Amino acid sequence: MRTAYRVETVRAAESALMARLPEGTLMNRAAAGLAAACAELLRPGLGRRTVARVVLLVGGGDNGGDALFAGARLARRGIGVNALLLAPDRAHPAGLAALRAAGGRGLAVADIAPGALTTLLGRASMVVDGITGIGGRGGLRPVAAELAERVTASGAPVIAVDLPSGVDADTGEVRGPVLPATLTVTFGTLKPGLLVDPARQHAGDVRLVDIGLRPLLPVEPDVAALTPAEVAALLPRPTGESDKYRRGVLGVAAGSARYPGAAVLTVGGALRGGVGAVRYAGPAHAAVIARHPETLVSPGTPAEAGRVQAWVAGPGLGDHPEAERVVNEVLAADVPLLLDADALRGLDPARVRARSAPTLLTPHAGEAAALLGVARERVESSRLTSVRELAERFGATVLLKGSTTLVADPAGPVLVNETGTPWLATAGSGDVLSGLAGGLLAAGLAARDAGAVAAHLHGLAGHAAPMPATASGVTDALPTAWQSLTG
Ligand SMILES: NC(=O)C1=CN([C@@H]2O[C@H](COP(=O)(O)OP(=O)(O)OC[C@H]3O[C@@H](n4cnc5c(N)ncnc54)[C@H](O)[C@@H]3O)[C@@H](O)[C@H]2O)[C@@H](O)CC1
Numbered sequence: 186m187r188t189a190y191r192v193e194t195v196r197a198a199e200s201a202l203m204a205r206l207p208e209g210t211l212m213n214r215a216a217a218g219l220a221a222a223c224a225e226l227l228r229p230g231l232g233r234r235t236v237a238r239v240v241l242l243v244g245g246g247d248n249g250g251d252a253l254f255a256g257a258r259l260a261r262r263g264i265g266v267n268a269l270l271l272a273p274d275r276a277h278p279a280g281l282a283a284l285r286a287a288g289g290r291g292l293a294v295a296d297i298a299p300g301a302l303t304t305l306l307g308r309a310s311m312v313v314d315g316i317t318g319i320g321g322r323g324g325l326r327p328v329a330a331e332l333a334e335r336v337t338a339s340g341a342p343v344i345a346v347d348l349p350s351g352v353d354a355d356t357g358e359v360r361g362p363v364l365p366a367t368l369t370v371t372f373g374t375l376k377p378g379l380l381v382d383p384a385r386q387h388a389g390d391v392r393l394v395d396i397g398l399r400p401l402l403p404v405e406p407d408v409a410a411l412t413p414a415e416v417a418a419l420l421p422r423p424t425g426e427s428d429k430y431r432r433g434v435l436g437v438a439a440g441s442a443r444y445p446g447a448a449v450l451t452v453g454g455a456l457r458g459g460v461g462a463v464r465y466a467g468p469a470h471a472a473v474i475a476r477h478p479e480t481l482v483s484p485g486t487p488a489e490a491g492r493v494q495a496w497v498a499g500p501g502l503g504d505h506p507e508a509e510r511v512v513n514e515v516l517a518a519d520v521p522l523l524l525d526a527d528a529l530r531g532l533d534p535a536r537v538r539a540r541s542a543p544t545l546l547t548p549h550a551g552e553a554a555a556l557l558g559v560a561r562e563r564v565e566s567s568r569l570t571s572v573r574e575l576a577e578r579f580g581a582t583v584l585l586k587g588s589t590t591l592v593a594d595p596a597g598p599v600l601v602n603e604t605g606t607p608w609l610a611t612a613g614s615g616d617v618l619s620g621l622a623g624g625l626l627a628a629g630l631a632a633r634d635a636g637a638v639a640a641h642l643h644g645l646a647g648h649a650a651p652m653p654a655t656a657s658g659v660t661d662a663l664p665t666a667w668q669s670l671t672g
């Protein structure tokens with residue numbers, strides 16, 4: 186797992202580690218990793234330029250200290266280093282002394298004429314952002330924001346120290362101006378903001394520098410992303426003892442006269458989720474059987490269908506005359522249940538909490554906002570907070586779809602899916618995801634794993650599908666995605 190820990194936990198681990206080591210060791214390790222990353226990026230540029238020039242943006246905390254010590258290392262290699270000090274009286278004294286001793290310069294931003302600043306930034310091979318790290322609060326303050334804007338306008342590549350300045354390390358929220366980076370060099374562990382949007386989008390590539398923190402961090406992270414190997418290990422595999430019932434049967438209650446396609450797509454995803462069989466119950470049975478002859482179809486409601494190991498309900502229920510009854514029946518079923526789309530409308534948390542079997546809810550931002558009674562923008566800007574709130578309120582596993590799909594249980598780490606692509610924002614793509622996750626539930630995966638594995642496969646299929654991707658194209662690409670994981 187790629188794991189991320191919140192600031193409070195990082196700070197506790199850092200102080201425990203610092204207590205065992207000579208003063209300055211951690212910052213030295215951080216600066217060494219940062220300088221190495223900068224030097225690596227500068228090397229190709231050196232062929233074109235006679236002199237590499239690096240500009241450091243230095244805030245008043247230890248993030249600025251990291252930048253200054255890294256700058257000193259670069260200056261010792263003959264690179265021209267200018268540090269722009271946002272708070273000269275608070276700039277890390279030892280870091281600034283080291284930079285000056287190595288031949289670099291420290292300049293108070295307030296003392297530089299606008300023209301000179303433009304020239305300095307215009308000539309820079311790279312800008313190192315040491316304005317704020319885990320100590321940053323809110324978006325950048327005015328002076329830092331103005332400087333950030335000028336850096337962005339200069340077009341110089343930006344290397345963020347620990348985090349892009351202006352993002353919230355714990356939540357991935359961005360509440361004001363921020364300095365986007367080409368590369369973020371982070372120390373000790375990832376922070377949630379490096380995995381979760383919108384902050385993640387500002388981080389560029391992320392490189393983790395080991396400063397010895399790992400053994401002091403708790404086993405359970407706050408946010409994590411499964412690796413492809415971990416996803417592969419969770420995929421259901423038939424054994425010699427398997428028959429179609431033992432492999433799991435998924436029931437699908439989706440689609441309506443108006444939206445038969447939702448039923449077809451949900452079943453399509455389900456058939457590629459490693460189950461033994463899929464039962465479809467509902468008005469779109471003719472469309473389903475025409476497209477997926479391997480499906481067991483019936484026109485009735487879930488209670489009238491045969492036995493299943495899990496249910497998926499919701500996609501395209503629309504004008505289904507018995508939509509309410511369908512949702513009531515699956516809620517009452519004593520098997521894992523995935524609710525999506527129309528089944529989420531007006532969903533009562535108490536009814537979900539009262540269930541004895543696991544429930545997985547798969548809202549997009551708009552549906553999540555309706556369930557929480559907040560604006561859609563609030564969900565989009567606070568994805569991590571929103572998914573945790575929903576999981577808590579419903580006592581269920583919640584998969585929040587979007588640019589980075591998040592899967593949360595009422596407690597424990599939130600899983601982030603990193604395989605997504607904006608091409609998946611296409612009609613019916615969510616129905617495929619629901620079917621797929623449902624198939625994995627029926628095959629025996631825990632709700633959290635089913636959600637995370639489905640999101641991972643769905644993202645891979647989104648990349649593998651012929652461009653421009655359609656929901657059917659994504660469905661057809663699922664076996665390719667599956668095989669890319671299992672080799
Ligand atoms: N604690 C440790 O052991 C280590 C810390 N390291 C570095 O230290 C950083 C944390 O240092 P600090 O706790 O000093 O905090 P930061 O340096 O992240 O931020 C504090 C400084 O930023 C200013 N600031 C806060 N919010 C701001 C905003 N919105 N706009 C502009 N300025 C703002 C504060 O006034 C203060 O000067 C880490 O991110 C990492 O880069 C590394 O050296 C590794 C070891």
Ligand SMILES: [K+]
Pocket residue numbers: 248314315316317318345346347348349350
């Ligand atoms: K920074």
